[in-house]
Amino acid sequence: MAFSDLFSSIGSLFSGGRAAAVGIDIGSSSVKIVQIHKEKGAAVLDTYGSLAIGPYVENAEIGQYTNASEEVLHTVLTALIKEAQITATSVCVSIPFHSSLISLIDVPPLSDEKIAQVIPFEAKRYIPVPLEDVSIDWFVVPKALLDRDDMSLFHKDKPTAMPAKEEKRKVLLIAIHNHELLKHKNILSRTELNTKYFEIEIFSTLRSSVYETRLPIILIDIGARTTKFYIVDHGIILRSLFINQGGQSITQAIVHAENIPFKEAEHKKRELGFDIPDKNTKEAMALVTDEMFSEANNAIVDFEQRYHRSISKIVLTGGGAVMKGILEEAKKKTNIAVEMANPFGRLRHPAFLSDALKESGSEFAVAVGSAMRALNE
Numbered sequence: 001m002a003f004s005d006l007f008s009s010i011g012s013l014f015s016g017g018r019a020a021a022v023g024i025d026i027g028s029s030s031v032k033i034v035q036i037h038k039e040k041g042a043a044v045l046d047t048y049g050s051l052a053i054g055p056y057v058e059n060a061e062i063g064q065y066t067n068a069s070e071e072v073l074h075t076v077l078t079a080l081i082k083e084a085q086i087t088a089t090s091v092c093v094s095i096p097f098h099s100s101l102i103s104l105i106d107v108p109p110l111s112d113e114k115i116a117q118v119i120p121f122e123a124k125r126y127i128p129v130p131l132e133d134v135s136i137d138w139f140v141v142p143k144a145l146l147d148r149d150d151m152s153l154f155h156k157d158k159p160t161a162m163p164a165k166e167e168k169r170k171v172l173l174i175a176i177h178n179h180e181l182l183k184h185k186n187i188l189s190r191t192e193l194n195t196k197y198f199e200i201e202i203f204s205t206l207r208s209s210v211y212e213t214r215l216p217i218i219l220i221d222i223g224a225r226t227t228k229f230y231i232v233d234h235g236i237i238l239r240s241l242f243i244n245q246g247g248q249s250i251t252q253a254i255v256h257a258e259n260i261p262f263k264e265a266e267h268k269k270r271e272l273g274f275d276i277p278d279k280n281t282k283e284a285m286a287l288v289t290d291e292m293f294s295e296a297n298n299a300i301v302d303f304e305q306r307y308h309r310s311i312s313k314i315v316l317t318g319g320g321a322v323m324k325g326i327l328e329e330a331k332k333k334t335n336i337a338v339e340m341a342n343p344f345g346r347l348r349h350p351a352f353l354s355d356a357l358k359e360s361g362s363e364f365a366v367a368v369g370s371a372m373r374a375l376n377e
């Protein structure tokens with residue numbers, strides 16, 4: 001992937017007149033957009049792009065976390081829509097994980113209708129802020145789900161059978177801060193786009209990047225500001241957490257080790273990754289990734305002890321997963337199979353793009369999954 005902003009418009013050509021949809025991921029360092037359309041039942045990639053926010057704010061660079069205002073984010077998004085030649089208007093926008101709460105909770109053995117009535121009361125016990133500050137959604141986990149291979153977490157409308165025994169039932173409780181929803185609504189409302197859905201980023205990522213759901217995995221999203229960890233089994237998020245260390249922390253490590261400006265360090269990181277020649281710099285970078293993967297190890301051990309199942313693999317996503325050598329670091333530090341997410345893998349796209357999309361597509365895991373949601377529902 002090119003160091004600078006990435007645009008690849010391969011076919012506003014392709015989408016003319018057909019049902020098309022857009023996914024948008026407003027990250028802490030860059031905005032990502034993907035447009036797809038449906039053709040003979042298959043999803044086809046039209047165009048995609050990302051634009052760094054850093055250059056639009058004071059004292060920030062490409063790759064750097066920015067606490068950008070709605071105004072700035074609107075400007076960046078508008079520029080991206082233009083550059084990526086977005087033509088569709090039906091959109092799903094992702095909401096960052098850190099402004100949400102995802103929790104698998106136990107509720108009494110009641111029917112789905114009764115559960116709907118008790119959730120607001122149960123939710124109070126799990127949500128550490130006043131309920132009027134959040135928007136709540138939930139999903140009753142079918143009892144059979146953890147034992148079966150063929151059920152999808154996302155069949156929300158299907159009523160689930162009552163459990164045979166008087167067992168507690170599991171509910172995936174999801175809460176999003178209203179201020180974050182409002183922020184995203186405000187940014188989008190000034191564009192021509194029609195936002196059909198808001199979705200927490202992990203649900204988008206699962207849709208685009210996790211195809212095999214029978215065995216438990218840990219998905220690690222290495223963003224700019226944070227690294228997020230999700231343990232997922234049969235499509236259900238059993239555990240989620242994040243640390244305030246991300247790709248930006250690796251760049252900062254290079255800044256300090258080599259006493260060079262952020263811009264230069266970011267460039268070096270993207271060019272060389274762990275192939276960076278200086279031994280001290282490499283060690284400084286490894287301190288950051290050590291922290292990431294020891295957090296992953298803690299989550300894995302905790303899961304395995306609690307559920308008596310092994311994590312089958314690590315799936316790396318986010319822009320930080322593109323870094324040279326990070327896959328090997330992850331393998332070395334965790335002793336588990338590691339693969340890089342390939343969110344474009346299920347979209348039809350021109351063959352000449354395959355290698356580039358495979359190598360660096362993980363940055364778009366959220367945006368691709370959002371676009372899929374907007375296309376299919």
Ligand SMILES: Nc1ncnc2c1ncn2[C@@H]1O[C@H](COP(=O)(O)OP(=O)(O)OP(=O)(O)O)[C@@H](O)[C@H]1O
Nearest residue numbers: 027028029030063223224225226247248319320323
């Ligand atoms: N080729 C590359 N090599 C190394 N790092 C890279 C590469 N491309 C992008 N990155 C890093 O990925 C990070 C950005 O990833 P991403 O776009 O997923 O973050 P974000 O979504 O903006 O952040 P967050 O998810 O934390 O809000 C930056 O730290 C950037 O330096």
Ligand SMILES: [Mg+2]
Nearest residue numbers: 027028223318
């Ligand atoms: Mg992100």
